[in-house]
Amino acid sequence: MKERLRAPKGFQDVIPPKTFIWQHIEDRARKIFKNYGFHEIRVPVVEHTDVFVRSIGENTDIVEKEMYTFNDRAGRSLTLRPEGTASVVRCYVQNGLYTMPAPQRYFYTGPMFRYERPQKGRFRQFYQIGAEAFGVDAPYIDAEILCMLNDFLSDIGLDGLNCEINSIGCNKCRPGYRQALKAYLLSGLDGYCEDCRRRYDINPLRVLDCKVPSCIEASSDAPVITDYLCDDCSAHFRKLRKYLDSMEIKYELNPRLVRGLDYYTGTTFEITTVHPGSQNAVVAGGRYDKLVEEFGGPSAPAVGFAIGMERLVELVSDMDIVKEPGPGLFLICLNEEYRLTGIRILRKLRFSGLWCEMGFGASSLRSQLKKADRAGARYVFIIGEDEIKAGRIKYRRLSNGEEGYLPLDDYENMARLISDERI
Ligand code: ATP
Ligand code: MG
Numbered sequence: 304m305k306e307r308l309r310a311p312k313g314f315q316d317v318i319p320p321k322t323f324i325w326q327h328i329e330d331r332a333r334k335i336f337k338n339y340g341f342h343e344i345r346v347p348v349v350e351h352t353d354v355f356v357r358s359i360g361e362n363t364d365i366v367e368k369e370m371y372t373f374n375d376r377a378g379r380s381l382t383l384r385p386e387g388t389a390s391v392v393r394c395y396v397q398n399g400l401y402t403m404p405a406p407q408r409y410f411y412t413g414p415m416f417r418y419e420r421p422q423k424g425r426f427r428q429f430y431q432i433g434a435e436a437f438g439v440d441a442p443y444i445d446a447e448i449l450c451m452l453n454d455f456l457s458d459i460g461l462d463g464l465n466c467e468i469n470s471i472g473c474n475k476c477r478p479g480y481r482q483a484l485k486a487y488l489l490s491g492l493d494g495y496c497e498d499c500r501r502r503y504d505i506n507p508l509r510v511l512d513c514k515v516p517s518c519i520e521a522s523s524d525a526p527v528i529t530d531y532l533c534d535d536c537s538a539h540f541r542k543l544r545k546y547l548d549s550m551e552i553k554y555e556l557n558p559r560l561v562r563g564l565d566y567y568t569g570t571t572f573e574i575t576t577v578h579p580g581s582q583n584a585v586v587a588g589g590r591y592d593k594l595v596e597e598f599g600g601p602s603a604p605a606v607g608f609a610i611g612m613e614r615l616v617e618l619v620s621d622m623d624i625v626k627e628p629g630p631g632l633f634l635i636c637l638n639e640e641y642r643l644t645g646i647r648i649l650r651k652l653r654f655s656g657l658w659c660e661m662g663f664g665a666s667s668l669r670s671q672l673k674k675a676d677r678a679g680a681r682y683v684f685i686i687g688e689d690e691i692k693a694g695r696i697k698y699r700r701l702s703n704g705e706e707g708y709l710p711l712d713d714y715e716n717m718a719r720l721i722s723d724e725r726i
Pocket of ligand 2: 563
C-alpha cells in the first residue's frame with residue numbers, strides 16, 4: 304500500500320477480534336458506573352482552543368507541544384480535544400447543569416488527540432473513558448470514585464494494579480510548598496534536564512513528574528507536599544484515607560504525584576501496572592475545585608478521572624481470559640433448495656435475538672462442519688433430504704456431539720435449545 308494512503312503515524316485501526324475486548328470493557332464500565340449514579344455525557348471532539356489552554360495550562364506539555372490546533376475556514380482557532388475534563392466542564396457550565404441536584408455525575412468515552420511520539424501504549428489518537436462528579440467537596444466523593452474504579456478494574460480481571468494517591472494542596476498551602484521546593488531545587492539545578500530547568504521558574508512541581516532518570520534521582524529527597532498542607536487540605540486527605548480503608552481499597556501514598564495538568568487541586572491519584580516503564584499509567588485523576596469557576600460557572604468543586612483504553616485493552620488481552628463467544632447456531636443446508644427453508648429458520652432465530660450463521664456455497668457436510676467448528680458455534684442444524692421429508696431439522700451440539708430432532712417450524716424450541724435452556 305502506498306505510504307500516503309496508510310493511516311497517519313500514531314493513528315490505529317481497531318479490528319476484530321480485538322474490538323470484542325473494547326466492547327466488553329466499555330460495557331462493563333457503563334454498567335458499573337451506572338451503579339454509582341454516573342450518566343453518560345457526549346461532548347464534541349473539537350473545542351475552541353482556549354478551552355484547553357486556559358484549563359490544562361499554557362506551560363504544560365499538552366498545550367505547549369501536543370495539541371492538534373488549526374484554524375477553521377472562518378479563521379477560528381479550534382483544537383481536537385487532548386483530554387475530556389475541560390470539555391465536560393465547558394458543557395457543565397454552558398448547559399447550566401449545576402442547577403441540578405448535587406452531586407451531578409457524568410461519564411464519557413471517546414477519542415483524544417495528542418501529537419506525541421508514538422510507541423507501545425502511546426498513540427496520537429487514543430481513547431479514554433472518563434468520569435467527573437461535580438458539586439460536592441466532601442472527601443467521600445473522592446473515595447467513592449476510587450471505589451468505583453476498583454470495582455470496575457477487578458470486574459474486568461485487573462485486580463493487581465497499584466493505586467497511588469496524593470494531595471497537591473490548594474491556593475493557600477501550595478505557594479509555601481512551591482517556595483520550599485524551589486529552594487531545594489536551586490542548589491542542584493545544573494543536574495536537571497533542560498525541561499526541568501525551565502519548569503523551575505514556571506511550575507517547579509512539575510519537576511517531580513519528570514520521567515528522566517537523572518532528574519528522578521536528583522529530586523529524590525526533595526521536600527514533599529504532604530508536609531506543607533493546610534489544615535483543610537490535610538483533614539480532607541486524612542478523611543479520604545479513612546474512607547478508603549473502610550472500603551478495603553488498597554492504595555499507596557505517593558507525595559511526588561503531581562500530575563501534568565494545571566487544573567488539579569487537592570486529591571490526585573494514578574493507577575499503574577506493576578511493570579516498570581513510562582507507559583504504565585492506566586488511570587489518572589483528581590480534584591479540580593476551581594475549574595468550573597474559571598469557565599464562568601458558580602463555585603462547584605469537582606473530582607474525576609480518565610482511563611486509557613488502549614493500555615487497558617492490552618492488559619486484558621495479555622491475560623487472555625476475555626473471549627468472544629461464537630454464534631449459537633451454524634446452519635447447514637445440504638442443497639440449494641433446502642436453503643429456502645433454512646433462511647426462514649435463520650430469520651426467525653435472529654429476530655428472537657440469537658447470533659446465527661449459515662454455510663454459504665455448495666460445500667460438503669464435512670467441510671461445513673469444519674467451518675461451524677472454526678466459527679466456535681454452539682450448535683449446528685442440518686437440513687438434508689431426510690429431514691425435509693420428515694419435516695424436521697437435525698441438531699448437533701458441537702461440544703459433546705449430542706444429537707436430536709425438532710419440527711421444522713418449532714422456532715421456539717430451536718431458540719431455547721440454542722440458548723442452552725431446557726426444552
Ligand atoms: P502519561 O504519563 O503516560 O503521558 P498522562 O499523565 O499524560 O499519561 P492523562 O492526560 O492523565 O495522562 O490521561 C489519562 C490516561 O490516558 C493515562 O493514564 C493513559 O492511560 C492514557 N493516555 C494518555 N496519553 C496517551 C496516549 N498518547 N496514548 C494512549 N494512552 C494515553
Ligand atoms: Mg502524557
